[in-house]
Amino acid sequence: MALLSDEDRQVVRTHLADLEHDVRLLLFTQTIGGPDTALIAKQILDELAGLSERLSIEEVNFVLEKERAAAYGVDKIPAIVVLRDGEDTRIRFYGAPAGYEFMSLVEAVILAGGDDSGLTEESRKLIAGVQEPISLKVFVTPT
C-alpha cells in the first residue's frame, strides 16, 4: 500500500519540478535485525524518488559499509544523507521521515536541488564567517 496519497504525490511533484541539481538521498539501513522504521523510511524514499527525475535514492548497508557510514558521520539508523550533485550538503535525517519530518525532507531536497538557501543576506554574512565546525541536532516528532 502506498504511504503517500495521490494528492500528496501531486503536491510534492509540483514542489520538486524546479530542481536545478541532481539530488541523491543515501539511506543507511540494516536489512536484517534493523529497526522497523528503516523499512518505513525505505518505502517513503522509494515513493519520493519517483516524483522527480533529478531525485535518486541509494540504500547503503550500515553494517556492511561501516567506512562509508563513518565518512558521513552516520552513527545510527535509519539515517538519510542528502547529496547535491554527489557532494555532501551536510544535511541529515535520523528516523523514518513520516509526518512532519516528511515535509522537512521535501524541503531539504528542494534546498539541495536549488541555489538559494532562503536565508537573509545578514544571516548569510554571519554564517560565512564560521571558522569552527558546528553540529546542529534538531529534535522533532512526527505529529
Added chain:
Amino acid sequence: MAVESPQITAACVEATEFMELSRRYRVSGVPKTMVNGKVEILGAVPEDEFVRQVLSLDA
C-alpha cells in the same frame, strides 16, 4: 545553514525513535535544537535570533 557553510552539519532527529539520545539532551518538547551538544534552542525561533544563538559558540 548547512548549505551556506562547509563547517555546519544539520541533523533532524526523530525524538521518539532515538529515546536514548532524546533523554541525554532532555528533550521534553519539540522542536528542540542542540548546538554542538551544549547550547539549547527551544521551539521555532525567528531566523535572525536562531542564527545568533547558533553562532554564539564561535564568539
